[in-house]
Amino acid sequence: MVQTLNYLKESASQTAGPFVHIGLAPGDAGFDIYKTELGRDITGPNAQGERITVTGIVTDGTGAAIKDVLIEVWQANANGVYPGKGDVEDGFRGWGRVVPDFETGQFSFETVKPGSVQGHDARAMAPHLNLWLVARGINVGLNTRMYFGDEKTANAVDPVLNLIEQPHRRKTLIARADSNTYHFDICLQGDGETVFFDV
Template sequence: MVQTLDYLKETASQTAGPYVHIGLVPGDAGFDIYDHELGRDIAGPKAAGTRITVTGTVTDGTGAPVKDILIEVWQANAAGIYPGKGEVEDGFRGWGRVTPDFETGVFSFETVKPGKVTGPDARPMAPHLNLWLVARGINVGLNTRMYFDDEDEANAADPVLTLIEQPLRRETLIARADGNAYHFDIRLQGEGETVFFDL
């Protein structure tokens, strides 16, 4: 007979800040403690494909930049393969961490543009980056995606984007291209709030 422990309650949640960057990306906080900062190199020097730069800001409900937020980036390589799911280039991690500049609130990172990924139902997903955000005031990490505005045909068929019925809400997941640079702003709440996913 299995006995339940009714007297044990769920642990209360708490926010991840305000010093999340010190523990997870200490170099950004001015602490030179690692020879190689974990999470800096997303693609590695041998990755095939188009090198891109992504910049943007994360803003709160009032439109103010959130400067002490941590963004984790997860992605496939240019062939649409995630590390651990197939053969990728030597040094390709497909994962990284970034924080905004503490003065301007602008985040920036370099990587390679991912390819189309095959979804769990064998349907192709448009090229995208998976983003996970934690900061003070956020009790549970927020999951979202960044798609590319120069992938119209793939975006129109993407099984995740097509679940979002309102075109203006869908637009909150689309980064704007300027050559090999993409701009992507994230709004945590309020008008123009970015679509977040319950995973």
């Protein structure tokens, strides 16, 4: 007797869209569900340090703005301490959700500039923001960092930046500084693709 094996066919991959905003940032999608939208305030009202604005656009491989992306921001406070990892001022969150303008694709958020963080090996890391992106067509969230263009000395010795062998690729992680505003574009594919990390 010959046994016949039946194999299941591969199902379509699951992506994060097209309803990312409805589930993760409903207020931005026009749904008045929550009294307070989760993730709108990255630092909390009592955060000490230099107040900054971060702007940018997330683009696909053709250079078109991706308007349905959701970006989560994780950061240390001005003293380089993450919530839950040491003493932080009352109410410092260090986490938030950002979505772009649905018409232009530009995102913008306010926070405080983080301080230098100590890595697992006790080496200092340059001030940075940790970013996680999800959008339609992305099967697994993408992790990257944003470093500050006016921190050249710290950036030059940052252990994570120095893992990237090609200098032109390192530049994809450094935001352009203009006073207290930092511009940081994220490219998902193509020649200027942002460096993403396997976390």
